[in-house]
Amino acid sequence: MGCADYGGAYGKGTIYSLGTDGTGFEVLHCFGNTIDGAKPWCKPYLLNGKIYGMTSAGGDYSVGVIFSSQLLPVVTTSSVTNIIYNGADCGGNVTDGGSDAITARGVCYSTDPNPTVSDPFTSNGNGTGTFTSSMSSLSSSTVYHVRAYATNSYGTAYGSDVSFTTTAACTNPTWGGTIGSDESICTGFAPSSFTSTATATGNTGTLEYKWQQSVTSSSSSFSDITSTNSSTYTSGTLTQTTWFKRLVRVDCMSDWIGAAESNVIQITVNALPGAPTAVNGTACYGNTASASATATGTGETVSYYTLVTGGILTTPTTSSAGSATFYAESQNNATGCISTTRTPITATVFLRPTVSVSGSTTIINEQSASVTFTLTGTAPWSLTYTDGTTPVTENHVNSSPHVITVSPRLSDSLYKYVTYKVK
Numbered sequence: 001m002g003c004a005d006y007g008g009a010y011g012k013g014t015i016y017s018l019g020t021d022g023t024g025f026e027v028l029h030c031f032g033n034t035i036d037g038a039k040p041w042c043k044p045y046l047l048n049g050k051i052y053g054m055t056s057a058g059g060d061y062s063v064g065v066i067f068s069s070q071l072l073p074v075v076t077t078s079s080v081t082n083i084i085y086n087g088a089d090c091g092g093n094v095t096d097g098g099s100d101a102i103t104a105r106g107v108c109y110s111t112d113p114n115p116t117v118s119d120p121f122t123s124n125g126n127g128t129g130t131f132t133s134s135m136s137s138l139s140s141s142t143v144y145h146v147r148a149y150a151t152n153s154y155g156t157a158y159g160s161d162v163s164f165t166t167t168a169a170c171t172n173p174t175w176g177g178t179i180g181s182d183e184s185i186c187t188g189f190a191p192s193s194f195t196s197t198a199t200a201t202g203n204t205g206t207l208e209y210k211w212q213q214s215v216t217s218s219s220s221s222f223s224d225i226t227s228t229n230s231s232t233y234t235s236g237t238l239t240q241t242t243w244f245k246r247l248v249r250v251d252c253m254s255d256w257i258g259a260a261e262s263n264v265i266q267i268t269v270n271a272l273p274g275a276p277t278a279v280n281g282t283a284c285y286g287n288t289a290s291a292s293a294t295a296t297g298t299g300e301t302v303s304y305y306t307l308v309t310g311g312i313l314t315t316p317t318t319s320s321a322g323s324a325t326f327y328a329e330s331q332n333n334a335t336g337c338i339s340t341t342r343t344p345i346t347a348t349v350f351l352r353p354t355v356s357v358s359g360s361t362t363i364i365n366e367q368s369a370s371v372t373f374t375l376t377g378t379a380p381w382s383l384t385y386t387d388g389t390t391p392v393t394e395n396h397v398n399s400s401p402h403v404i405t406v407s408p409r410l411s412d413s414l415y416k417y418v419t420y421k422v423k
Contacts, residue, residue, distance in 0.1 A: 003053065008032065073098040073150035075105070077159030078130075085140040085170040085205075085252060091124070091132035092148025092159050100152040102126045107133045109146040114161050117149055140169035170252035174202030176260030177231075179246050184268040186337035187239050191267045194244060196231035200260055205250030207231075210259075214243045218264045241269045270335040276302045276328045278345040281316075289347040291316040293328030300330045308342055316347055323348040353377030368407045375400035 008014035010032020074096035082089040090107050108121035115121075122133035138144060144166065148159035177200040183191045200207060211228035213235075214221045222245065225233070233244070243266050249259040276293035283289035293302050305311040305327045316326040327342035359371040375381050381397040387406070394402075 071099045071154040072157040075148045075150040075159045077148040080164040085167045087136045090146050093130045094128040094150045098152050104151040113145045169204040171204035173200035173260040176262045179262045182266045190237045193234040200248040208251040210247045218243045272337050273330040273339050275339045275341045275343045276330045280346045282348045285352040288319045289349045291345040291347040295330045299333045318347045351377045373402045
């Protein structure tokens with residue numbers, strides 16, 4: 001690099017560069033305005049991308065100046081962000097392009113201080129202004145140094161050295177472990193909690209979990225279950241057969257791509273049997289009344305209880321007068337599922353009926369008289385009475401007292417009456 005007292009664009013001298021073999025001549029700066037002077041007379045000096053020197057003329061007082069000329073770009077290094085085990089982001093800001101256009105910019109990084117473009121580097125276009133780069137393929141738990149750079153035809157300039165440390169290694173498990181076994185339940189009930197029978201292996205980092213479920217099959221249509229970052233899981237009630245599995249990753253991963261999976265377990269949900277059909281029973285006084293119920297499905301057993309819910313098992317019979325209510329429940333013999341509701345059934349023992357007769361009177365031949373029967377027991381009654389010769393039966397007598405009208409013949413002297421209950 002040298003200078004000439006004359007020539008250049010303004011005829012007042014230049015600074016130039018020339019290769020040692022006499023080739024590569026290039027004018028670096030032309031003098032000729034008041035600010036930078038004219039007629040350089042000492043050898044110029046290059047420092048940090050700037051040329052420094054003196055002129056013998058020009059300047060504010062026409063007696064020369066000390067000058068500088070920026071050849072290389074000016075660039076600053078930004079802070080390092082998004083640091084993970086194998087990468088990080090950094091960038092810079094080219095605030096001055098120097099004496100020529102910016103042809104390349106980016107960051108360079110190394111485990112040694114003050115890296116250059118001879119080390120790994122990124123490329124982020126050209127021109128002045130800010131930019132951001134992503135560094136990859138870094139080693140975990142390692143201190144790195146990074147500098148922004150910018151290049152023009154005069155060379156490459158660097159920003160300040162910034163150091164950072166990558167996080168610990170982050171490797172997903174190679175095996176997802178195992179969870180508890182299949183189970184069969186009744187609809188509307190919850191299965192047992194799913195346990196972790198074996199922990200995932202092959203990972204580097206802290207494990208993180210996510211459970212999924214499917215109502216389609218063991219191999220498709222799985223969806224995430226929210227808030228399930230645990231090695232175990234407790235499901236709510238189910239109304240259809242459902243498959244479950246557990247995903248596992250390390251928490252330094254940003255997504256679930258590559259997460260390991262556990263085995264899939266199937267929770268079979270069986271339908272509940274319908275409530276049985278009541279068969280009420282009756283008996284006359286002195287006998288035992290038995291009630292029962294009929295299951296509505298095949299392979300079902302009916303049990304009888306003393307209460308509509310809870311209670312104790314019982315036999316639906318009674319020998320006491322009046323009605324006794326029992327509750328019938330169906331159970332599927334294969335699945336053990338029971339009906340949602342119990343059917344009430346009734347066993348009734350009727351009281352022995354009695355009758356008293358009133359209405360004795362004397363009448364004129366072929367006139368009518370009223371006879372009153374007062375009945376006890378449970379309606380309806382079947383009443384049989386006779387004039388001593390011919391019995392007459394009235395069925396479905398629903399009220400007491402019951403009054404009949406008779407017209408005895410002259411020869412009749414006495415009526416006799418008998419009553420009994422018919423069911």
